[in-house]
Amino acid sequence: MSPLPELRYPTVTEVVASAQALAAYRPALCTLRQVGRSRAGRPLHLLSVGHARRAVLVVAGAHSNEPTGLGTLLDVAGRVVRDRTLRADTAWHFLLCADPDGASLHVTPAPRSLFDYHLGFFRPAGHEQPEWSPSVLPPDRLPPETRALTGVIDELRPYLQVTLHGTDLGGSWVQLTKDIPGLAEPFAKSAAELNIPVETGASDAAGWPASGPGVHVMPAPGAGAAYPSMPDDARNSTWYHAHRHGGLTAIVEVPMWASDLVDDPTPHPAPAVALRHLAGRLLRDAGQVRRVLDEARPRLVGVDGPLLRAAEWGLDLVPGLAADWMHTAPADDTRAYVGSVEAFGRRLPLRAAAMLRRVLAEHGDPAAPRLERLMATWSDAFAERFRARWVPLEHQIRHQSRTVVAAALHARDRAG
Structure with missing residues (x-):
């Protein structure tokens, strides 16, 4: 395993403090507001940059054991503030952490090894995860984090929701609830430049069609499940909630440690x-x-x-x-x-x-x-x-950030 990273993943408290500072620095452009509370009473914050009606929603922290997204969210928000063209006709909204309770229980800000990472590991049961709970629970039992997220989607009606995920060991890939033509090229280029393998056969997207290496498009309703025993269905998750308003969702995954074994498209002999x-x-x-x-x-x-x-x-x-x-x-x-x-x-x-x-x-x-x-x-x-092999934290963030922006630009062209 590689040595201790020079940087570490930010905590939710630090992300909120950075968002507060950004809103104070550019009050005419940025607003920070509370959009709900977690089961334990922790606030759920939404940072908005720009005032256009057309909207992109970026969600971090849906899985507490996938910390890269917190840093990526701040990186994308800073980029949008600096680059006027990104917000010329689009407002960007950032749900700082979808599951702050989970984040409080996963405690490996700078893991030195997979063992170190797992010593502080936490990932909730499926029905307690904000994005997945609608696929396994009736509407009257959904956790408040889920209701807050779907309420934000209903309010903003984003043409694109991007949710920031990651994996401990493997490669990078993207899951789309609808295809985004043109995304595969900048995604692959970014990964190659940063020496991050592309997970071309991600088990999370088993059986999904691909619009390019590592870019998987969710099958149409009615398609058979690759793993029939799994209790949830992505088509019933909050990822699909954006479809009610004509939007779509992109899930961007990046690895903490990379492995080229998941980037080999050659046929397996058996x-x-x-x-x-x-x-x-x-x-x-x-x-x-x-x-x-x-x-x-x-x-x-x-x-x-x-x-x-x-x-x-x-x-x-x-x-x-x-x-x-x-x-x-x-x-x-x-x-x-x-x-x-x-x-x-x-x-x-x-x-x-x-x-x-x-x-x-x-x-x-x-x-x-x-x-x-x-x-x-x-x-x-x-x-x-x-x-x-450890992927430098700045490379994890840079690749995920680039993919978020590329998805927003190409999805905007798709939406017209």
Whole structure:
């Protein structure tokens, strides 16, 4: 693994302070207002730059373990303030953090390694994630963060919503709810310039058509799911809410550590066999975490909270997902896709172990050191297998920022 980054990811508090300073510096151009509160009462802030009716909405912090977007949001906002042409006929709006409660629980601002990153890991269970909750919950049970986000979309009616995501180890890719012609070229050019691999077979977009390498367009409603067991459907998420107003959503993913194994479009010699092997390892790895949980559960009577719920939720996904990999034809036959699935299979039990370890350590449970040793072994094996190399933070931000602006310009041409 690469040495400690010189820079670190900003906290939500720092992002809010920067937005306040920007609004104070350019009060005629920028406004900062509260648009809701989280479940724990934390404010949700929206920074607006410009006054045109045509709008772009940029959302950061939807997944607490994907910190690059906070820095990217500030970078794009500063660029819009400096470049009059970007706001000549478009107002830009920035939801500073969609899940501040989650951000308060993920605590790795400058990870030195994958193990270090996972020591402070948190990612909520699916139904507690602001963007994903509408795909698994009825409308009357949606969390306040989701209602705030959809309320902003309904108010602004953006022609483009960009939501800033990331991955711990892999490559960069874009998911679109509608195609943006012309985006693939600047996206690929930016990635190449910064030596960031393009994840051409991202498992998150398994079975989606591509408008260019790493640019995946969501299938039309009614298309079959690549992983039938997965409980959510992106077409029911907040990504699709912009469609009510004629808009679309772009999800821009960037890696913290890069791996060229997810950037190989050549055919895999036996993808189905490989996926069955990966399914077996997923079951074995998750089984080790499940046994620790089952052993510790009698000692955790009365213990609850987002970390434990998320760990259990991740473990509950495993049997169905492994069955999908064993019994469903691969959505893609490339080495890049098999590599992306392998990364997913290593990631899921590691994350569950990381969050369960935090719960056990907090309560002084004797099983916590065992999970920590398992995390260290899995993190090192993950990094070694994928030949992980740190992507400088400024490169993560620059690539994501460039892609956001390119998506806005090309989508504006599409919208007319």
